[in-house]
Amino acid sequence: MNEALSKKIYIEFPCPTEDDNRSDKARVLDGLEEQGISARIPLHTLRELHRLSEDGDWKWTISLSWNGDFWEVVRVEEGNHENEHYGVALDLGSTTVVARLLHMGTGECLAETSAYNHQIAFGTDILTRIFYCKDRPDHLGELRDATLDSIREVMDQLEELSETSREDWISMVISGNTTMIHFLLEMDPFCVFHTPYAVGVTAPGFLSGRELGLSIQGNVFCVPGKSNYLGGDIISGMIATGIPQSEEIQVFFDIGTNGELVIGNKEFLLCGAGAAGPALEGGVVTTGMRASEGAVEGVRIRGGKIFCDVIGGGSARGICGSGIIDLIAELYLNEWVDFKGTFNPEKSSRIHEQNGRCGVEYAPGLMFWQEDMEEFLRTKSAAVTMVEYLLRESGIPKSEIAKFHVAGAFGKHVSVESAVTIGMYPDLERERLCNAGNSSLEGAAEILLHKETLDELDKIIDNMVYIQFGAVEDFVHMMAAAQAIPHTDLEQYPSVQKKRLEYRNFQEEKF
Amino acid sequence: MNEALSKKIYIEFPCPTEDDNRSDKARVLDGLEEQGISARIPLHTLRELHRLSEDGDWKWTISLSWNGDFWEVVRVEEGNHENEHYGVALDLGSTTVVARLLHMGTGECLAETSAYNHQIAFGTDILTRIFYCKDRPDHLGELRDATLDSIREVMDQLEELSETSREDWISMVISGNTTMIHFLLEMDPFCVFHTPYAVGVTAPGFLSGRELGLSIQGNVFCVPGKSNYLGGDIISGMIATGIPQSEEIQVFFDIGTNGELVIGNKEFLLCGAGAAGPALEGGVVTTGMRASEGAVEGVRIRGGKIFCDVIGGGSARGICGSGIIDLIAELYLNEWVDFKGTFNPEKSSRIHEQNGRCGVEYAPGLMFWQEDMEEFLRTKSAAVTMVEYLLRESGIPKSEIAKFHVAGAFGKHVSVESAVTIGMYPDLERERLCNAGNSSLEGAAEILLHKETLDELDKIIDNMVYIQFGAVEDFVHMMAAAQAIPHTDLEQYPSVQKKRLEYRNFQEEKF
Secondary structure, X not given: OOOOOEEEEEEEXXXXXXXXXXXXXXXXXXXXXXXXXXXXXXXXXXXXXXXXXXXXXOEEEEEEEEOOOOEEEEEEEEOOOOOOOEEEEEEEOOOEEEEEXXXXXXXXXXXXXXXXXXXXHHOOOHHHHHHHHOOOHHHHHHHHHHHHHHHHHHHHHHHHHHOOOHHHEEEEEEEEOHHHHHHHOOOOHHHHHOOOOOOOOOOOEEEEHHHHOOOOOOEEEEOXXXXXXXXXXXXXXXXXXXXXXXXXXXXXXXXXXXXXXXXXXXXXXXXXXXXXXXXXXXXXXXXXXXXXXXXXXXXXXXXXXEEEEEOOOOOOOEEOHHHHHHHHHHHHHOOOEOOOOOEOOOOOOOEEEEOOEEEEEEEOOEEEEHXXXXXXXHHHHHHHHHHHHHHHHHOOOHHHEEEEEEEHHHHHHOOHHHHHHOOOOOOOOHHHEEEEEOHHHHHHHHHHHXXXXXXXXXXXXXXXXXXXXHHOOOHHHHHXXXXXXXXXOHHHOHHHHHHHHHHHHHHHHHO | OOOOOEEEEEXXXXXXXXXXXXXXXXXXXXXXXXXXXXXXXXHHHHHHHHHHHOOOOOEEEEEEEEOOOOEEEEEEEEOOOOOOOEEEEEEEOOOEEEEEEEEOOOOOEEEEEEEEOHHHHHOOOHHHHHXXXXXXXXXXXXXXXXXXXXXXXXXXHHHHHHOOOHHXXXXXXXXXXXXXXXXXXXXXXXXXXXXXXXXXXXOOEEEEHHHHOXXXXXXXXXXXXXXXXXXXXXXXXXXXXXXXXXOOEEEEEEEOXXXXXXXXXXXXXXXXXXXXXXXXXXXXXXXXXXXXXXXXEEEEEEOOXXXXXXXXXXXXXXXXXXXXXXXXXXXXXXXXXXXXXXXXXXXXXXXXXXXXXXXXXXXXXXXXXXHHHHHHHHHXXXXXXXXXXXXXXXXXXXXXXXXXXXXXXXXXXXOHHHHHHOOOOOOOOHHXXXXXXOHHHHHHHHHHHOOXXXXXXXXXXXXXXXXXXXXXXXXXXXXXXXXXXXXXXXXXXXXXXXXXXXXXXXXXXXX
């Protein structure tokens, strides 16, 4: 039988008589035992049920929340309310917090919403936030409060959207990286980025909503992580993609400021993580910006002209990750840059030279410089080399990858074709290249609805073998090769070769 | 190996390295596992140990508190502090709270102290307090606060007396009757005295000190009771006397406002409880008072003169329970009253008649009236009949009682000889009549020091068979017989018969 992390059960208990005057506590526990449920009753619920017992008819709905060891009776209601039974799955991202309210009986999603992580006030990048807290317990408290405020904000939204009562929200699952979980628990996350990388906690397990300061009746489960860089969000991704049960080999790649990677199937799981660099999110590029209003998010070059898709439809203010990848792909296919990313000013009047440096004016007044290109290609190369290295370690040719999942915002917004063209994604049949969506949230929801997943989590973490990229001697050589567009080993990118030829023929026909 | 309800263990954990960068949580749990201890770490301790881990050398003393299911890590200290390890045993009486601080390693008692239960402000007798709370959650809160204040008062005293730090107090055991436990947990105890006598809780088990509002690092165990009238104090008495392990048959009798009784050995345990009435504590008697300054606590009649022992040594203001029992015994032995308790004014000029009623002036201006005598004998009879009835039910002659334990203040202060003379205690060899002392406190201490006692508690409660006295048809007849001094069946009191003859001969010789 499928069991979720919470239950609501309507029981008609026998009313007390002089012949059967068990205590309220014993009566409830016995009634649950008859349903095959071994439970505990915390003090606050014991008080509640004793109040109800005084005049009640003992026809009660019992809410139970799993705490990792046993079921806790967290609420008692008069009458049958089995159907008013909800739970919250939450992705605690460093930028965005996304939450979903689920009906725990049907699994139906009643509402989904998101909010910026209030931690941003203390720094857009994680390291700034971490240094803000170093040796400052008061600052750590501020970050914890910011985290809780963000979660409370989405919970308020969920309540409004779903028109449910928060008293019926029994359990919650939070998925986030190791740093986010440390902030949530008010534990200094300096350890996450500092040798020897022994963090405070990777598996906090179940915590009571009260203890955490969240208005959940029962317990909050934090999805366990593997290590400092491979947090609960990645393990959630494993649950969401089903890779650890798969016969075929699959790749899971979460690319952002950091890149986290898992390659494997039901027999093995290799994983690694490394700094991919903020370039992928538009961070380091001169005119780079986050994917918000005014950002160029898509680029095409047709007939020597550059066409941009701008978020919000107004004039361009800068370029975000997906825009950059499109831009580089189009520059390459149109041969405005060569395989090293070097601009060829003869190819277009849009390629300018200023103070001895080249660049393309991709939108009026906005330049993408040679250094931007190089920075970005280094970052791309770091990300791609993680995949190549892990594949080589496991002796698996790219052709055997049944699915290549890209998680997070990157997977959602980037053009698959452009990502293959620049060599960011492997050149596989396109249906094998999957957008994993918010797999952190999906995994959290899966765990919330399926208690048996908890055992799976432990197995996944045990089976994962972490590969330290920094320790790899020839990593640097591999990176150099991956810095080319799409790669020095063009054989690996047949579709890109073909497409480039098509572009060339098209251009030649035209002129 | 003897295990207590708490542990303090010094462990030198391996320091984190890049090759062994387990999380702080995993490192501590693994270290404990190596010592054979399966534990959990609550959030507040996790934070504490993470703070220590930042610069520490990982040579830590771990404090563990048993919570009924597993060991909880409740404190982490730098260095070896295994020896600074204490626990509190507490008897939560309706009049007095008595507590003892124990060294958990040696079992040594470092301090013992008591205080009046602050609940007294809401009524000296329990029923007044219960009615004060009926349907008034705010009043119930006041009683809870009064209970906690009483406990805090003795804890403050213990800290001062023992010169220990409260941070080293890891676990606590509280023993009290069912009403006291309900007040402690802020649960309405009306159920204790009201049909169908299904109380809120008889076995609250382990509660965290924080949750209860007591400054104990770990958990507080409330000794479980059998039913409404047979609370944890009586079950503690079983642990203290060892009756449930005994080959021989023993009787445990706790006499106060209510009488609670257990008869049995390792094979059976019959128990019962009934209202003994406040008369035994001096409550109903006209000049009765509690055993405090000015109370007559001992009486002898020699040569026609009454000699009184007065608490504090000043002039008498009234008479308490032990004084009354002495007085009645002496009146009977000197034949100032007959076996029915009827005064014979011819026997002494101290026997006065006023407004058609007789009484004895036991101290200047203080009278003990015929009605007082009758009230007291009714009460005595109720108490004695419980014993007789249970013995008859089990088919056991009095002579087979190896030990007759009398618990509480009654057992401590009353003269055994006088109690036998008036028929309150059975006429057994005097060494079989034992003062059980504060067996509620003794049992609590025993449980605190011996974790294996927890299993015993469950067995004791399961084995106990509760006999409802009210339901017994011929109980009334038995009571009538027990109302005499010492009893209508004089054969049962050979030593009393003998003593009365001695007194008569002595008197006759004298005059």
